[in-house]
Amino acid sequence: MTTPQPALPARPPAFLPNWPARLAWLALIAYSLYAASILDVTWERFLTGIDNGIRFIGRMLPPDTSASKLQLLAKGLYESIEMAIIASALGIMLSLPIGLLAARNLMPPWVTWPMRLGIALCRSFHQVIIAIIFVKAVGFGALAGILALTVASIGFIGKLFAEAIEEISLKQVEAIRATGAPFMSVIAYGVLPQVLTRFVGFATYQVDSNLRNSTMVGIVGAGGIGGTMFAAFQRFDFDFLLTILLAIIAVIMVSEMLQNQIKKLYQ
Amino acid sequence: MAGTPPAARTPATIEVRGLTKEYRRGIPVLRGISIAFPDRGITAVIGPSGTGKSTLIRCINRLVEPTSGEILFHGADLTKLSRKALREQRRRIGMVFQEYNLVERLTVMENVLSGRLGYLSPWKAFLRRYPPEDIAMAWELLDTVGLTPFANQRADALSGGQRQRVGIARAVMQQPDILLADEPTSSLDPKTSVEIMELLESITDTRHIPVIVNIHNVPLAKRFASHVIGMAGGAIVYEGAPGGLSDEHLNQIYGGENWQE
Amino acid sequence: MTTAGTGTVREWQRYTRRERLARFALYFGIVLACVVSLRTVQIIPEFLYDAPEQVADLLRRMWPIEWRYYPKGVHDALIETLHIATLGTVLAIIMALPLGMLAANNVTPNAGLNYFAKLLLVSSRSVNSLVWALLFVAIFGPGALAGTMAIAFRSIGFVGKLFSEALEEARPGPIEALRSCGAPWPSVFVKGYWPQVEPAFWGIALFRWDISVRESAVLGLVGAGGIGMAIDSAMNLFQWDRVALMLVVIFAVVLIAEVIVTAIRKRII
Numbered sequence: 079m080t081t082p083q084p085a086l087p088a089r090p091p092a093f094l095p096n097w098p099a100r101l102a103w104l105a106l107i108a109y110s111l112y113a114a115s116i117l118d119v120t121w122e123r124f125l126t127g128i129d130n131g132i133r134f135i136g137r138m139l140p141p142d143t144s145a146s147k148l149q150l151l152a153k154g155l156y157e158s159i160e161m162a163i164i165a166s167a168l169g170i171m172l173s174l175p176i177g178l179l180a181a182r183n184l185m186p187p188w189v190t191w192p193m194r195l196g197i198a199l200c201r202s203f204h205q206v207i208i209a210i211i212f213v214k215a216v217g218f219g220a221l222a223g224i225l226a227l228t229v230a231s232i233g234f235i236g237k238l239f240a241e242a243i244e245e246i247s248l249k250q251v252e253a254i255r256a257t258g259a260p261f262m263s264v265i266a267y268g269v270l271p272q273v274l275t276r277f278v279g280f281a282t283y284q285v286d287s288n289l290r291n292s293t294m295v296g297i298v299g300a301g302g303i304g305g306t307m308f309a310a311f312q313r314f315d316f317d318f319l320l321t322i323l324l325a326i327i328a329v330i331m332v333s334e335m336l337q338n339q340i341k342k343l344y345q
Numbered sequence: 346m347a348g349t350p351p352a353a354r355t356p357a358t359i360e361v362r363g364l365t366k367e368y369r370r371g372i373p374v375l376r377g378i379s380i381a382f383p384d385r386g387i388t389a390v391i392g393p394s395g396t397g398k399s400t401l402i403r404c405i406n407r408l409v410e411p412t413s414g415e416i417l418f419h420g421a422d423l424t425k426l427s428r429k430a431l432r433e434q435r436r437r438i439g440m441v442f443q444e445y446n447l448v449e450r451l452t453v454m455e456n457v458l459s460g461r462l463g464y465l466s467p468w469k470a471f472l473r474r475y476p477p478e479d480i481a482m483a484w485e486l487l488d489t490v491g492l493t494p495f496a497n498q499r500a501d502a503l504s505g506g507q508r509q510r511v512g513i514a515r516a517v518m519q520q521p522d523i524l525l526a527d528e529p530t531s532s533l534d535p536k537t538s539v540e541i542m543e544l545l546e547s548i549t550d551t552r553h554i555p556v557i558v559n560i561h562n563v564p565l566a567k568r569f570a571s572h573v574i575g576m577a578g579g580a581i582v583y584e585g586a587p588g589g590l591s592d593e594h595l596n597q598i599y600g601g602e603n604w605q606e
Numbered sequence: 607m608t609t610a611g612t613g614t615v616r617e618w619q620r621y622t623r624r625e626r627l628a629r630f631a632l633y634f635g636i637v638l639a640c641v642v643s644l645r646t647v648q649i650i651p652e653f654l655y656d657a658p659e660q661v662a663d664l665l666r667r668m669w670p671i672e673w674r675y676y677p678k679g680v681h682d683a684l685i686e687t688l689h690i691a692t693l694g695t696v697l698a699i700i701m702a703l704p705l706g707m708l709a710a711n712n713v714t715p716n717a718g719l720n721y722f723a724k725l726l727l728v729s730s731r732s733v734n735s736l737v738w739a740l741l742f743v744a745i746f747g748p749g750a751l752a753g754t755m756a757i758a759f760r761s762i763g764f765v766g767k768l769f770s771e772a773l774e775e776a777r778p779g780p781i782e783a784l785r786s787c788g789a790p791w792p793s794v795f796v797k798g799y800w801p802q803v804e805p806a807f808w809g810i811a812l813f814r815w816d817i818s819v820r821e822s823a824v825l826g827l828v829g830a831g832g833i834g835m836a837i838d839s840a841m842n843l844f845q846w847d848r849v850a851l852m853l854v855v856i857f858a859v860v861l862i863a864e865v866i867v868t869a870i871r872k873r874i875i
Contacts (some may be wrong), residue, residue: 110696113689117750117831127746134745160643167640202857206736206824210841215661217653253446253512256406257519258436258463259470266471267459271450294734297828311740323733330732343628454618473620484616496618 138320147318150306151325158292158302159329161223165292166285168224169231174277176232177239178265183248194240200233209295220301227288227295234287235280239273242280246272282337289333293326357381357417358523358555359405364414366400374400376579377414382523386571387542387549387556389587391563393599397579398559402527405557406438407431419522436463439516439554443528445508447515449501453492456500456511457483460518479518486514490544506537513544517552524548526558530565538562542569563595668850675848679836680855686750687832688859691822694757695815702762706769712781713773713799727770730763735821739830750831757818757825764814772806773799812867819863823856 179185180193208229212222251268259267296304303322310318360381367373374397382388390398403409405416407423416423418434426434439460447456461479462470469475475483487493490510492503500508509529516524526545530538542558546569549556560566566573567587575583575590575598583594621629707713708723738759742752781798789797826834833852840848 106696110693113693117686117689117693117754123746123751127751130747131745134741156646160646163639163643167636202860203853204820204824204856206827207837207853207856211661211664214664215657217656219653221653249442249444249446250448252408253440253442253515254448254459254462256408256435256438256440257460257515258432258434258438259459260432260462260467262467263462263465263470266467267448267451267455267462271448274450290732290734294736297736297740307737308740311744316744323737327729327732331728334728340632343632452620455620475618477615477617480618481615483618 134316137316140317141321141324142315142317143321147321151303151318151322154296154303154306154322155325155329157220158296158304159289161220161227161295161302162285162288162292165224165227165231166281166288168228169235169284169288170281172228173232173235173239173281176236177243177277178269180236180240181243183244183246184265184269193236197233197236197240200229201237202233205230205291205295206298209300210298213299218299218301223292223295223300223302226300227291230291231284231288235277235284238280239277242273242276243269279341282340286330286333286337289330358384358419359557360417361401361405362415362417364401364404364416365412366397366404366409367412373412374579375404375411378579378581380574380581380584382555382557383572384555385549385553387545387558387569388572388574389566389570390557390559390574390576391561391566391598392576394561396576398561398576399527401576402525402557402559405525406435406440408440432463436519437522439519439521439524441509441512441516441524441526441529443531445505445512445532447500447508447511450499452497452499453487453503453511454483454496457486457514457518460515463519483514483518486517489517489548490514505533506540509533509537509541510544513541513548517548517554521554524554524556526556528559528561530560530562538565545569563590664846667844667846670847671850671854672845672847673851675851676855679848680833680852683826683833683836684855684859687822687826687834688819690750690753690757690825690830690832691815691818694754694822695761695811695818697754697758698761698765698814699811701758702765702769705762706766706773707795709766709770710773712776712778713795723766723770727763727766730759730761731767732763733760735760735825736828739825739828743829748829748831753822753825753830753832756830757822760821761814761818764817765810768810769803769807772803772810776802809871812870816860816863816867820856820860823859 176193176197180190180197182190185193205226209222209226212225216222216225246269250272251264254264254268292302293304293307296302296306297308299305303326307319307322310316310322362379364375364378365373366375374395378401390401392398400409404411405418405423407416411424414424418438421434423431423434448459451459455473458473458475458479461475465475484493484496487496490513492507492510492514495503495507500511503511509532512529524545529545530541533541542565545556545558548554558566558570567590570587573583573585573587573590574581575594577598577600582597583590619626705723705727708719709727711717711720714720714723735756738756739752742755742759746752746755776799780802781794784794784798822832822834824834824837826832826836827838829835829838833856837849837852840846840852
């Protein structure tokens, strides 16, 4: 006993296929395959690589912990940490005024443009390249590394700090200005409280980054454990290489823990 | 002020002459305003939005730069002052804002103390080394506005009404000769608005500081002001006691009967 | 005008005693570290005085830039660099997704797995891409494969960490709702977590790609392919004008990459 039902109006499908997204995915996959072929990333190379890799790991283990090597390690590590500390301190101290001067809501264009240009230059080049230039300029050793890391710090902290300042609420600044406060007090009371936590965040991130990169600039001769590591590599001293790597990872982990503590202090 | 012999007239605390402001060329928001503000009590500036009330108030301490005209503070023209001299004069003009404009991450006490920043060297200010008299005055002001228990709380933990009290305390902390208030109650609920106006009233009565308030709530203005200035279209169309503010005046100011609640 | 009554002087301090001690200890520690470092690090003054002249010499040798070298020596290396960066980032994303999920304590309640995943991520980040490149050159031999793997392994830590943080910040509401109606775990992830973190994820991926382009350029210095190898050979031959060309090219490419990233970001996020 069925009565004929009136036909339901045709409705659009509930989930439309997202053609742009699908095309993008396809393009990505296609590109990956293409790039892999260009780079000669073939399966057999990969397999040989795995084979080599296992052998390599075998040569690295067990790590070399002889006293003379440990002394070398400690010396190099110590130099790296010093470089990171000095470069971070310099970089942070310089970034504070540079970032303030680069903020377009605080300063006139004839001040902000040169500052922003300077910051951009500091950021454009990889630290290794900057390190190479400094090695040419001031010779091998820690000074080149410190300068290179300082430049990198200014580029990073300066940019983010300037952007943070440009995002503040100017109403608070206006109120402090209305009390007749001098310019530096306006900065101290109106601007800094709004951006200080973020600045500390950038600063601690950069200290960590400098610590990691201090190992790298050594590879091109700018001091620190990188030099020790590169030498070990070239001498095929792979078990010492592993010791160095493990030490670096350990140092960085410790520094990360310290960082978290400091951030909590400033909350 | 007709009939007062010129020799006996002391200069009004604030007097503006021919004040004009154009945010865009040829479109004046303030059209040559000339008025001497009273030296006592609360003066309410009323008028619809966009008529230049806020611009007028902000021109007085040059937070907005006037296009032309004079602003006389104790007889001296503020528009001619250098930045440093302007700062010194601003110390004597307190300001309360519609959105409180407290430094949210600082504590209530730090916000109140920031009223003295015009008198402290930046280094000491940064280190928070205020002279003991300032700290004593700050505590006293916190008592006056009833926020003593909140002294060490961050400003953004307070309600709107409480924040405005802090703003008022900050302004009074400057020991100013005059208090400007730019729509101090517009962000507050009716009950809190009355409380804030009562606070301003008690400050002007006990400390003898004239208050110029920019307000769009007419009943509130009538209730608390001793002097009313009505603006329409960038010019002053009424000046006098609140009692004299008739419906006709209000219609002229607000253009129609829609202002009535 | 009421007074406080007893006439005692009320004081005010910005920080509690504990806070002040802690802050002082921090400053002291920082200053101490700096002073100790400055004393023991070796700076040879003669080199310092010589520096301006050295820099001037370098700049003189770099100018004029040898533009003609580009098609022959630079272009292919540049393209190779870009492939290294992109493919490396793609590989990293593939590997970082599961690791990030393992490390997020709301997606994976098992604390042991969290810790393990976080350990892997930290290790990946602690080792520089240049050092990874050294390792992979030893394993796969010099060339672009080593470079790609280096970029991939370095990026896993970066992408994985930020991804797990984004996951941990996801609102629990939609997840609860899906679980309570009996959805299996993969569905909970795809429909509950993923939509919330997707914009952040693509932002992270783009950010990492941008950084990888920069890093791929120098991997060649240790033999891992790309324009770095060209720079290395030019430097060894003291052909600073060619080095200058390559630096300018890298600068331009990095700039273009940033522009592309900003444009894509605006459309996705």
